[in-house]
Amino acid sequence: MRTLIEHLEFVATVDSDDRVLSDAALLIEGDRLIDVGPTAAVLARLGEDRVDERIDGRRFGAMPGMVDSHVHLSETLSRAVFPDVLATRAWVFHWAKPFYAHVRTEDEEVSVRLGAAEMLRSGTTCFLDMGAQNDAGVSARGAAEIGIRGIVGRHAADRKPAQIPPGWSPEMIEHHFFPNHTVALEALEDAVRKWNGYAGGRIRCWVNIEGKEPCSLELHVGARELAERLGVGTTYHIASSIEESQLSEKNYGCWPVTRLERNAGLGNNLVLAHAAALTDHEVASLAEHGTSVAFCPSSSLKLAKGATAIGKYPEMMHSGVAVGLGTDGVSASGNLNLHRQIHLVAGLFKDARMDPTILGAREALRMGTIDGARALGWDDEIGSLEVGKQADFVLFDLDHHEWIPYRDPLQALVYSASPASIAQTWVAGHRLFADGKVTTIDETELRAEARKRAEAIVRRAGLHASVPTTTNLYE
Structure with missing residues (x-):
């Protein structure tokens, strides 16, 4: 499976030079990034090669997972x-x-x-x-x-x-x-x-x-x-x-x-x-x-x-x-x-x-x-958006109010944005969060079960009653 996300408004690569690319593209094959760069350059290198999915990234900005x-x-x-x-x-x-x-x-x-x-x-x-x-x-x-x-x-x-x-x-x-x-x-x-x-x-x-x-x-x-x-x-x-x-x-x-x-x-x-x-x-x-x-x-x-x-x-x-x-x-x-x-x-x-x-x-x-x-000893595969690394990245919705307007993507990412403007989260070339939901589970059912189990644990542990707020253990 080969996916091209093109014309991204920016890609914060977090590589050794902290490059921030404009009008950029990510080319994904399987679980890997096989090309990262300006859209025109990625398309030129791609040539006539087939792409299974083509995504218009014009309203998105990308950073590493x-x-x-x-x-x-x-x-x-x-x-x-x-x-x-x-x-x-x-x-x-x-x-x-x-x-x-x-x-x-x-x-x-x-x-x-x-x-x-x-x-x-x-x-x-x-x-x-x-x-x-x-x-x-x-x-x-x-x-x-x-x-x-x-x-x-x-x-x-x-x-x-x-x-x-x-x-x-x-x-x-x-x-x-x-x-x-x-x-x-x-x-x-x-x-x-x-x-x-x-x-x-x-x-x-x-x-x-x-x-x-x-x-x-x-x-x-x-x-x-x-x-x-x-x-x-x-x-x-x-x-x-x-x-x-x-x-x-x-x-x-x-x-x-x-x-x-x-x-x-x-x-x-x-x-x-x-x-x-x-x-x-x-x-x-x-x-x-x-x-x-x-x-x-x-x-x-x-x-x-x-x-x-x-x-x-x-x-x-x-x-x-x-x-x-x-x-x-x-x-x-x-x-x-x-x-x-x-x-x-x-x-x-x-x-x-x-x-x-x-x-x-x-x-x-x-x-x-x-x-x-x-x-974590995993920087050879994750942590930045570079060719050969795992396709783990986040796409931000730049039409969200957190991004309107902005000039410097790095400052906007750190000081202005929040998960509220995250549009998609990808891991190993798979969209795991998209369209407002995690794609691999039923979150509604999970949340209902979590509420019940949490209350039961608190009662079994006695944390609903009087509990010490100081300690002298190991002293």
């Missing part, structure tokens, strides 16, 4: 359930964990499909999920069914708290908390061998762990080493708040990333989620070891992680660290709209540092596309 470098698809049924006045550690241990503990396999199947549909509607074509609450296959099958691209994993930890908080079910504890790092790594390896390369390679599986206090140093270091041996990556939460880093210093004499560095825990197949509380030395260490970071602006704002107060994300980027953007889960951020994260990151540090040059539209767009793809 967005890459969500940190998401919790098993959390999608928890939207607006947890209070917005919680610090990170209390949020995790007394609200998120009980919710996760009562997400059954059937719930997670709905959660994954619902989250994938929201991502496609928002222009996200690839994701890195932190780990399934049940089996990694639930996420793999659900994402494959929708048609999105992504990386799944199996959740794992090996350090139970001394006192189990209310709401933590025995089933969750047994599934999540392994007796030691060796047993955990065996289960993680099994998940990778089963699911990596699923759906024709569109779904990958990594050695993902929870990170932070619930994981031993041996599990942090071992996960990266196992991932390297298996030829995949790993991701986990670390240094996600100043409280976490200070607790690490109290217990181990150093901040978390320094502890990893001292024990050969850093590497170029590792994506650190959040990494809000770092020292200058730790920033340099990440750059030296090629370790990537997933920054979640909405999550930082809601949970007061300190991205603009103590975060060193611009410094990481300037030192060469691949910093991608993540939505986190819907409870942490409120949404799975990566486009909103692009908008936020373009302005947060300008305002905090009172420096309009520190990070703008161009850098923000790269963070949500090619830099995220680089963090």
Whole structure:
């Protein structure tokens, strides 16, 4: 199948030169882009060759599909359930964990499909999920069914708290908390061998762990080493708040990333989620070891992680660290709209540092596309619109009021546009969102089921009653 989309008003390629093409064309064959350029040049190269479908792109602008470098698809049924006045550690241990503990396999199947549909509607074509609450296959099958691209994993930890908080079910504890790092790594390896390369390679599986206090140093270091041996990556939460880093210093004499560095825990197949509380030395260490970071602006704002107060994300980027953007889960951020994260990151540090040059539209767009793809080790195939890469892209309706009028496409994409003006989302050469609906599922039926399941989980978890808002776990 060969499709030509011609006379696009613009194509933001996000290539190495950040070219923005006018009156441009995309030529798709199967799942690949086989030509990208000005329409006249693409037509000249095409010559008399046959095209199966020809699309007039005059009212559209195109950009690469967005890459969500940190998401919790098993959390999608928890939207607006947890209070917005919680610090990170209390949020995790007394609200998120009980919710996760009562997400059954059937719930997670709905959660994954619902989250994938929201991502496609928002222009996200690839994701890195932190780990399934049940089996990694639930996420793999659900994402494959929708048609999105992504990386799944199996959740794992090996350090139970001394006192189990209310709401933590025995089933969750047994599934999540392994007796030691060796047993955990065996289960993680099994998940990778089963699911990596699923759906024709569109779904990958990594050695993902929870990170932070619930994981031993041996599990942090071992996960990266196992991932390297298996030829995949790993991701986990670390240094996600100043409280976490200070607790690490109290217990181990150093901040978390320094502890990893001292024990050969850093590497170029590792994506650190959040990494809000770092020292200058730790920033340099990440750059030296090629370790990537997933920054979640909405999550930082809601949970007061300190991205603009103590975060060193611009410094990481300037030192060469691949910093991608993540939505986190819907409870942490409120949404799975990566486009909103692009908008936020373009302005947060300008305002905090009172420096309009520190990070703008161009850098923000790269963070949500090619830099995220680089963090995921997938930038050879996605993240930019270039010949030979996967046909993952977003078309914006330029007749929408968000685009009338506009001059600079990059600024309009970042500061003016939103998912409201997304007309189509393509993954691997397939239109997965078009004409106002996700093409691969019945969203009406899915949403009705999601509402019922979400309410049942909240009641099983006891989150409709009084729940602690502070914690002393692992202290």
